[in-house]
Amino acid sequence: MQGKTGSESWQEVWDKSVNGPRALIDCWQEIPCDPCQEACAQGSIVLSSGICAPPALHAETCNGCGKCVAICPGMAIFLVDRSIGSGLARVTVPYEMRDEIRLGGEAWAVDGEGNYLAEGRITRVSGAGRPGRTMLLTIEVPEEWALKVRGVRGRRKLLEEPEEVEAIEAVEDFAFCRCEEIDYSRLREIITQGEFRSLPALRRFSRAGLGYCQGRFCQSILRSQFLADCPEEDREVESFRVRAPVRPVKLSRLGGEDG
Amino acid sequence: MSLPCEQLDLLVIGAGPAGLCAAYEAAAVGCRVTIVDENDKAGGQLSKQIHRFFGSSHHGAGKRGIEIAEELFGDCLKLGVDVRLSSSVLGLFSNGEVMIDAPTQLCLVNPGAVIVATGASEKSLAFPGWTLPGVMGAGAAQTLINIHRILPGSRVLMVGSGNVGLIVSYQLLQAGAEVVGVVDTAGSISGYQVHAGRVRREGIPVYLGHRLLSARGSTGLEEVLVEAIEDGTVKRFEADVLCLAVGMSPLCDLAAMRDCRMVYEDALGGLVPWHGADMRTSQSPVYIAGDASGVEEASVAMEEGRIAGISAAEDLGSLNSGEAAERRAAIAKRLDELRAGPHSRGKLAAKERLYAR
Missing domain, CATH: 3.50.50.60 (FAD/NAD(P)-binding domain)
Known part of the structure; x- marks a missing residue:
């Protein structure tokens, strides 16, 4: 029997989870990743066409062991268990934060955007205190949230929205190359004048990147500014002449008393 | 100033995922391999990756980066690879000599082959x-x-x-x-x-x-x-x-210093040394691997490293060309899989353009 990928499998997970936990996989992008398939002893997770295929779940044979939840590098697999009845579901999530979450304590169940869904009791904690292990937390929530829960949080405060401010005045000038004290406006002026059509020439003239740090801070931005401001048909994208030493070295090393 | 010059077989610059895998492959077929890295720990960027890795189980997916680093490093040590940490390469000269700023002194080495696996720097x-x-x-x-x-x-x-x-x-x-x-x-x-x-x-x-x-x-x-x-x-x-977090550029100034032909590929992060699918550059015997050959994922870096190691071993006479080609082909197949997703499309196209030049 074929499994189903992404949200198409969720209806089946919902149906089968009345019998016990089932894996809910929230992974539908084509990315090169397959540990869930390797971890599943039941053979219930299958990547149909190579390592980039999204995992397909066969909810009938899934036994809810949770191995895939613990190993998924994207932390994108959960367990849903509706077997406890009375309108409640247990959802298991992978957890790698430091909040104190205790067995029997209360925590928040949140959705994929971090929005509060419900407060619930933590009914199972596994892998705690074992370095390198991903903890699995099981939280009890009203059944209607079972497919929506993506995380568990201690009651950490929610972020306040950033303040909207008036549009600011025109950008003031700022340092481009700190070592040689070249301002951004000066560098752009040199580039747009169009006399220097290769990076080495631009560097020689402007001195940007030739100071103490030897371009470690500004070389990449010098290149992107050059690419942005110098018309494509005019420019040569050539390499800087690289000379030793490519890393700072003490002069005493090169010619000290014992040199 | 004159320095004594040590003769080496294969020198790998950079002990990240590409460098460690390159060293392993070459050492596994009998090459005498030396790795230098400027950090005091092997593993490169893997050493700070505390999250589980994507990829296939073949690349240690599902494991954390730090664990993969330790495994790769351990594998190299088992094969007797000479790992020199806290050692910065200062220059790769046209006469083939390499200058290294080692913990106690400056030294010169003259390797039979060099693999540049120096990674990338942040934009x-x-x-x-x-x-x-x-x-x-x-x-x-x-x-x-x-x-x-x-x-x-x-x-x-x-x-x-x-x-x-x-x-x-x-x-x-x-x-x-x-x-x-x-x-x-x-x-x-x-x-x-x-x-x-x-x-x-x-x-x-x-x-x-x-x-x-x-x-x-x-x-x-x-x-x-x-x-x-x-x-x-x-x-x-x-x-x-x-x-x-606005991207990375290949750190390949050593290859440029050695006069390797450089090619600009935006999708790969900028200027990269030209190389073939066998990771040979335009200058023999210089090879390139990992982010230094174009910024991609760590799992890709590992596979490219393996290919570079095999090519270097072939040129040093430790592998016959048939065997080397066969090993490269098996790895190339895994690389194709890793690059099959839509996220890699631009990078794959750029690499193919590069190989074809």
């Missing part, structure tokens, strides 16, 4: 306030929290919704910082949705279609202004750390 952005203390690369913040166990600040704004920006946001949260948002000029998340999912479920908002205006503060970063591209409204974030 930056120029904007008002970019020189303020508190503005840093996302990789720098990651090094601070995961290697040095130092929290760079308490409120962080991340620029860039690629995998690096998303992963580092999550790890800053794990380390105890507050992350006030992830900002990207793009209209959609640049990284994997699952990474974005992890960040968003922790309540970190992702502001797409927003661009950085300026960073402000007196003695250090205090606030960041961000503009919505569509309607020009400006948001003010209080933050003492601004992380830039």
Whole structure:
């Protein structure tokens, strides 16, 4: 029997989870990743066409062991268990934060955007205190949230929205190359004048990147500014002449008393 | 000044995923291999990756980066690879000699073959306030929290919704910082949705279609202004750390110094040494692997490293050409799989253009 990928499998997970936990996989992008398939002893997770295929779940044979939840590098697999009845579901999530979450304590169940869904009791904690292990937390929530829960949080405060401010005045000038004290406006002026059509020439003239740090801070931005401001048909994208030493070295090393 | 010059068989520069895999493959067929790395620990970027890795089980997927680093390093040691840490290569000269700043002295080596696996460096952005203390690369913040166990600040704004920006946001949260948002000029998340999912479920908002205006503060970063591209409204974030996750460029100045032909490929992060699918550059016997040959994922770096190791072993006479070609083909197949997804399309095309030149 074929499994189903992404949200198409969720209806089946919902149906089968009345019998016990089932894996809910929230992974539908084509990315090169397959540990869930390797971890599943039941053979219930299958990547149909190579390592980039999204995992397909066969909810009938899934036994809810949770191995895939613990190993998924994207932390994108959960367990849903509706077997406890009375309108409640247990959802298991992978957890790698430091909040104190205790067995029997209360925590928040949140959705994929971090929005509060419900407060619930933590009914199972596994892998705690074992370095390198991903903890699995099981939280009890009203059944209607079972497919929506993506995380568990201690009651950490929610972020306040950033303040909207008036549009600011025109950008003031700022340092481009700190070592040689070249301002951004000066560098752009040199580039747009169009006399220097290769990076080495631009560097020689402007001195940007030739100071103490030897371009470690500004070389990449010098290149992107050059690419942005110098018309494509005019420019040569050539390499800087690289000379030793490519890393700072003490002069005493090169010619000290014992040199 | 004259230095004695040590003869080596294969020198691998960089003990990251590419370098370690290259060294392993070559040593496995009997090459005498030396690795140098400027850090005091082997593993390169893997050493600060505390998250589980994507990829196939063949590349250690599902394991954390630090665990993969330890395994690869252990494998090399078992084969007797000579690993020299805290040693920076200062120059790769046209006469074939390599100058190394080793812990106690400067030394010269003359290897029969060199694999450059030096990785990549973070790109930056120029904007008002970019020189303020508190503005840093996302990789720098990651090094601070995961290697040095130092929290760079308490409120962080991340620029860039690629995998690096998303992963580092999550790890800053794990380390105890507050992350006030992830900002990207793009209209959609640049990284994997699952990474974005992890960040968003922790309540970190992702502001797409927003661009950085300026960073402000007196003695250090205090606030960041961000503009919505569509309607020009400006948001003010209080933050003492601004992380830039705006891409990486290959760190291949050593190859350039050795006169390897350089080619510009935007999708690979900028200038890269030309190379074939066998990771040979235009200068024999210089090979390139990993992010230094074009920025991609760690699993790709490992496979490229293996190919470079095999090519070097072939040229040093430790592998016959038939056997080498066969081994490369098996790895190339796995590489094709890794690059099959839509996220790798641009990079794959760029690599194919490069091979064809």
